[in-house]
Amino acid sequence: MNDMTEYSNHETRKTIRKRRYHPVLNMLLCGVIGTACGLGGGWFAVTHLGSASTVVYQSAETAPSVQTNVNNTDGTMTISEAASKASPSVVEIIVEGTVTNYGIFGGTYTSTGAGSGVIISETGYIITNNHVVKDTNKITVTTYDGKEYEAQLVGTDAKTDIAVIKITAPDLIPAVVGDSSKISQGDTAIVIGNPLGTLGGTVTNGVISAVSRELVIENESMNLIQTDATINSGNSGGGLFDGNGNLIGIVNAKDSGTTSSGASIEGIGFAIPINTAMDVASQLMESGRVTNRATLGVYLDELTRSTQHYKAGLYITDIIHGSGAEAAGLAAYDRIISVDGTEVSSYTDLSRIMRDKKIGETITLKIERDGTEMDVQVTLTGTLDTSTEQG
Template sequence: MNENREPYSYSFEPVDHDSRMQMNGGNAFTPPEAPKPKKGSHGAKIVAVAVACALVGGVGGSAMTAYLLDQHTTNTQTQVAAETPTEDENVVVNRVVHTNTGDKNLTPKEVYDMYVDSTVGITTTGTTSNGYWTSEFSASGSGFIISEDGYIVTNHHVIEGASTVQVALYDGTLHDATIIGSDASNDVAVLKIEATGLHPVSIGNSDEVSVGDQAVAIGNPLGTLNFSMTAGYVSALNRDVGTGDVPITMLQTDVAINSGNSGGPLFDMNGNVIGITTAKYSGNTSSGTTIEGLGFAIPINDAMSIVNDLIDYGYVTGQAYLGVGVINMDTTMAKYYSLPAGVYVDNVTEGSCAEKAGVREADIITALGDQTVESYSDLAAALKDYRAGDTVTLTVYRGGQTVELSVTLDEKQPEPTEETTDSTTQNEQPTQEDTPTYGEVNPFDYFFGGN
């Protein structure tokens, strides 16, 4: 899997943090002029694109921590997403419940006219620090409305690190937005604005998408070309796209996407959202060939189960959590000392399932279940196949022997805020900054150093 992605990893362009890098000068989202009324004009969708360093930065904060959201969370279909109301009157009962059925075979123009007003522009501001100085940033992206009372879906990397978020509707009105929840591992976020009578999108079924299906995206490329539509085709399914160390399975499309489009919807020709446009490959291959027409969207079925959890709980339930901090091995040194390929356990979180199962510092993890682990990416991908509560065999190399440990995976809890804790708890995984060495480690120094 890694080999297939590696030739393009240097040019991977996740959507919209390209904007963050480019917009320090103030090239933020520009609200449109109030549009002239059109017959049947109800809304449109958005495409997503951003710069690699930005999205990698978004996921990289937790890159070397061994927890991941379970890819196989039950997908909640839109038509049954209106769940039983709770006693909390603030819980939305107005979920997206509509799906366009039948073979409408709409034209791209008809899709645009139906859903352009379901698309939004998103502007964020915040501060970033490189350890020496702090600077301000502004960025723009896209999103789409999923309820009449103001719930909006976008990419995590669009709002990552933001201190303020503002949403621009198609009619030109601006609304301050609250971040309801965000999941970096799957690059999905939910916002809320105080508004009523909005026009939500229709949610489709990405499991029914086929290669060759026509698709339409609507968004805000470059943060200034507001509510632009592009059209194309679904090029491939189930592409594992490397967003940092954590791959995300996406739809591939040749629909044109650019920075500023991140977080917008990808439509089928029935007018249903089938994906969240998120990333593209760009640049040149090692042979100098220009990369064109390689865009990617998160399948809507995968996204909606996350969206529902974020709205209901503020975090994604069922995420498999192992409780170890790991470092990629120096493969040359490992081979020289006849050590297996794997990831080096730098630390074990106290009280975690890994500690209970007997995982130790300086172990080398070589497999999770039946999946071989040679890098952190492999471990992260393997964890996506499990849910919290699943019991799996973890294979480690220790003291010249292979040891198999039975681990019942924990559930990752939402990370405490600065207001609730100043230190790492067992519900957190250590980040890159928490580990003394980032990247590859010389196994000789650790494995034979008395650890």
């Protein structure tokens, strides 16, 4: 389920049918390699929130890693040294879920998948991707020393594709967290993860190809680090490290396949900047959800083409109690035309605008209601508890 406290693509009982916005390019979330035990297939579900005080390790102030060679003589780390420093903090993740198949060979089956994660505290907190662990019944973590532990889901955030899980284990080695705002194009990039779900601890290296690439993944607009270090399915949730072995990103996607002209796409992978990832992770560890994100407080559906009764566009389907949208008088079936003068026709358009808004900020929505356009002032709130909002 998407984060309904903000503005969600949410299955509705009304007549507007939900249509998903599909990303441009062949963007693949590279986190979960899955198999189904039986004839079913699909992904997973459980929410077990928890919080505790924790120590997150930050990197010491260092110069940018620039280019790290296999054998350096200038006192900087080699690829091998950086990988040796970072590898003990990277874990393998296996997930299991229950899948119901309603076809002719229907039934209930166990589905499994695999991804990666990075230890961020000695107390057992592990950062990974939302798409790796969402909708799961069981999460098993294998640490660098080969030991297995059952993990609990602490919290997830679909908008940033970040999740936190927790294990109870001795002698954990957290990653040294770097500063993704200090990386530069051409710097060394090292990816460590569990490609194909069977090759845990795999190290690949390359360079930072771009420090901030805006992409649309699963309807969400994200600014990601681009790298040419090899990334495969199963790597999601694993670490992107700099040439000093400091964690600078959480791997979450790759571009794969061919262009419209038939050219092969290679060497294009992406990671969530660690500054973004750790901001979200710290909130998940504290409260199980993101608390500092500005929200409208509506449920949304996107109509991709006009019908007899509705124009194409982004429609409000319901209002969350206590939200700025409720206070402003927004209603179901309002079509959002623009936000602060910027045209909006899709969930992705709104996501891109809302990403930079702050709690308490007042925005101007131009909406259409019953054929009449009007401007509505909405003061944004933080995330709201929707546990009793919808059945």
